[in-house]
């Protein structure tokens with residue numbers, strides 16, 4: 001179980017998300033942003049728009065994933 005805050009995911013507050021995978025944490029943040037903005041919190045609007053952009057650009061998401069894998073592979077082995 002990993003923890004990432006709203007801030008680490010591009011949001012404005014320190015709410016913690018817990019998840020077994022990055023996917024779960026991202027979905028939790030997506031839900032949190034939607035709830036905050038529909039509750040009238042304009043501070044979360046920019047992050048919500050970024051998140052919507054992520055879903056609209058799966059190719060960019062895959063590129064990022066490949067980049068992380070490549071960086072990981074270039075680390076010296078223990």
Ligand SMILES: [Zn+2]
Nearest residue numbers: 006011013015
């Ligand atoms: Zn937040």
